[in-house]
Amino acid sequence: MDYTSKISTQVAAVPRSGIRDFFELVQGRDDVISLGVGEPDFATPWHIREAAIYSLEKGQTSYTSNLGLLDLRKRISTYVSDFFKVDYDPASEILVSVGVSEAIDISLRALLNPGDEVIYHEPCYVSYSPSIVMAHGTAVSVATSAEDGFALKADKLAEVITPKSRVLMLNFPTNPTGAIAPLEDLKEIAELCIRHDLIVLTDEIYSELIYGDTEHVSIASLPGMKERCILLHGFSKAFAMTGFRLGYACAPAPLIEAMMKIHQYAMLCAPIISQIAAIEALENGAKSVEIMKQAYHERRDYMVRRLNAMGIHCHLPGGAFYVFPDIKKFGMSSKEFAMKLLEETDVAAVPGDAFGASGEGFLRCCYATSMDQIKEAMNRMENFVNDLS
Ligand code: PLP
Numbered sequence: 001m002d003y004t005s006k007i008s009t010q011v012a013a014v015p016r017s018g019i020r021d022f023f024e025l026v027q028g029r030d031d032v033i034s035l036g037v038g039e040p041d042f043a044t045p046w047h048i049r050e051a052a053i054y055s056l057e058k059g060q061t062s063y064t065s066n067l068g069l070l071d072l073r074k075r076i077s078t079y080v081s082d083f084f085k086v087d088y089d090p091a092s093e094i095l096v097s098v099g100v101s102e103a104i105d106i107s108l109r110a111l112l113n114p115g116d117e118v119i120y121h122e123p124c125y126v127s128y129s130p131s132i133v134m135a136h137g138t139a140v141s142v143a144t145s146a147e148d149g150f151a152l153k154a155d156k157l158a159e160v161i162t163p164k165s166r167v168l169m170l171n172f173p174t175n176p177t178g179a180i181a182p183l184e185d186l187k188e189i190a191e192l193c194i195r196h197d198l199i200v201l202t203d204e205i206y207s208e209l210i211y212g213d214t215e216h217v218s219i220a221s222l223p224g225m226k227e228r229c230i231l232l233h234g235f236s237k238a239f240a241m242t243g244f245r246l247g248y249a250c251a252p253a254p255l256i257e258a259m260m261k262i263h264q265y266a267m268l269c270a271p272i273i274s275q276i277a278a279i280e281a282l283e284n285g286a287k288s289v290e291i292m293k294q295a296y297h298e299r300r301d302y303m304v305r306r307l308n309a310m311g312i313h314c315h316l317p318g319g320a321f322y323v324f325p326d327i328k329k330f331g332m333s334s335k336e337f338a339m340k341l342l343e344e345t346d347v348a349a350v351p352g353d354a355f356g357a358s359g360e361g362f363l364r365c366c367y368a369t370s371m372d373q374i375k376e377a378m379n380r381m382e383n384f385v386n387d388l389s
Contacts, residue, residue, distance in 0.1 A: 014130040018354025022338065026348045033377045035349045035365040038175055038322065040240035042295075042368075044277075045288035048239065051280035052273050060272055066264040067256075068096025068248070069275045075282040076248055080233070084204070084218040086226055092253040095260055096270045096278075100205050100234040100247035101127060102263070107201050107230050107249060108135035110258040111167055119160055120169040121152040123176055123324070123352060123359035125203070128169055138164070143358035146315055146326060150179035154188035161196050168198045170219060173206040176355045176364040177324040178300075178317020180210060183217055190222045199255075200229045205247075208238035208289055210319040211297045220250075227252055230259075235274075237321075238289045239281045244274040296321050299367040299374055306378040307365075310385050321368040324352065328361040330388055338363060344387075345380035 004012070019036070026032050043049070067073060073090035080094075081087050088094050097103040104127060108118065114136040120128045122141040132139040140160050144150045152170070168189075172181040181189075193200055200219055207216045220229035234247030249259060263269075300316075300323065307314040307325045314325035327337045334351035341363075342348050352362030367374060 010134050010136060014133055017126045019126055019350055022350055022354065023348070025342065029346070032342070032346045032348050033369075033373050033380070035347065035367070035369065035374075035377055038366050038368070039242050040237065040292065040321075040368045041370060042240040042292050044239065044241050044244070045281075045285060047284055048241065048277050048281050048288075052244075052277040055273050055276040060276060062272060064269045064272050064275060066260055066269055067094065068270055069272070069279070072096060072275050072279050072282075075279055076250070079282050080231070080250055083207070083216075084231065085221040086218065086231065086250070088250040089253070093250055093256055095249045095256050095263060096275060097234075097247045097249060097263065098267055098270050099236060099245045100203060100232050102267060103232045103234070103247050103249040103259075104128070104131050104201070104203065105135070106259045106262040106266075107232070108132060108137060108167070109262050110255065111199055112137040115164065116166040117162060117164045118167040118169060119157065119165055119198075121171075121174070122357070123150070123174075123355035123362070124169075125171060125175045126354060129356070137167075140165070141356055141358070144177070144179065145358075146324075146362075149315060149318070150174060150177035150324070151181055151185050152189060153185060154192055157189060157192055161192065161198075165196060165198060167201055168193055169201045169203065171203040171205075173210060173317070173319025175206065175320055176322050176350070176352070176359065178320045178322050180214060180318035181217070181219075186217060186219050187222060190219055190225050193228060194224055198228065200225065201232065202229055203232045205232065205234055205237050206320040207233065209293055209296060209321060211293075211300060212318070214318055216319075230255060235278050235281055238292070239285055240292060241274075241277070241281065244271075244277055246270055246274040246278050295371075296367060299371055302371070303365065303367050303374055303378065306382070310378075310382040311389070312381075312385060321366055323365050323367065324359075324362050325365065326361060327363050330385070334360055334363060341381065341384055345384050347377045347380050347384075
């Protein structure tokens with residue numbers, strides 16, 4: 001049978017993730033040091049795992065309310081109010097999802113009619129453009145640059161707004177660049193969103209992982225913005241809970257209600273065991289988050305220092321756990337550079353173009369791996385670039 005004619009146009013139009021392609025090459029090779037996958041090297045803190053174990057012991061294995069356990073939503077409401085300075089009603093303005101991944105998908109599907117334009121800043125997380133296309137939207141990227149610290153500038157955003165623009169997707173700190181949004185930029189972006197009546201989908205998954213004195217500000221907390229924002233957050237990164245697959249969306253009740261319709265039919269609810277573990281994370285996890293954050297901070301500083309010292313220009317990212325060095329001077333495409341690095345040194349990093357065309361000429365190195373591995377990877381990279389020049 002010719003299956004190509006059986007697959008939907010929307011799905012056929014979407015490429016496979018560039019990260020997946022690259023990492024299939026690495027699978028099963030124990031000798032490789034991976035700076036690739038964007039996932040904490042820490043196991044989930046023990047007290048959180050224990051809460052999951054106890055929930056099984058107690059036979060808590062049922063469905064939950066579609067929106068998620070009310071107890072969890074209450075704790076999310078308190079956490080979001082303390083951390084992001086935005087208040088959401090646990091009864092109607094919070095939906096617990098299967099990771100931020102599901103929350104992105106159901107937000108877009110709830111908001112878009114075919115052909116609506118969704119603007120996002122690039123380089124960006126690999127799922128954004130495909131998620132927009134699969135929700136029948138039109139993906140419109142705005143390139144950000146290393147010179148601007150990969151922040152989104154309002155004048156660049158203004159250039160791409162059209163009468164069809166419906167949603168703006170933001171992600172600060174950004175995967176893959178680690179960029180954070182200066183408050184002044186956020187204010188200008190907020191003004192534009194109000195003027196053009198855009199809904200903002202703000203993916204704040206790395207918001208705890210900001211280093212130094214800078215405080216995280218969510219665009220949802222700016223005047224007039226709560227009513228037009230869907231704030232997405234989750235447990236994968238700061239709490240090292242990727243495998244629990246738990247996230248949440250906070251938004252005005254009519255938007256949550258629309259998202260809930262998709263969630264209840266497609267997913268029913270997020271797993272109860274993960275929800276119980278998440279209650280423990282919010283109740284007692286702050287110290288563990290701080291310890292992991294401290295480790296990421298040291299690794300970031302070390303990696304950026306080593307890369308710059310070996311002549312690979314690398315800006316200091318404000319957050320997340322990625323550095324995004326510029327490898328253009330070596331005269332190779334990102335893919336060529338990453339492949340050569342892998343073949344010659346057994347160090348795996350992701351070619352920047354996996355995160356959109358404006359990532360070409362860069363490499364994403366994730367520092368959510370042990371300091372020993374990072375040191376060894378940097379030593380190998382140093383020899384590699386010495387041989388190149
Ligand atoms: N958003 C961003 C920016 C990410 O980097 C990731 C994962 O890497 C996700 C969302 C997906 O997170 P989750 O594990 O909560 O689905």
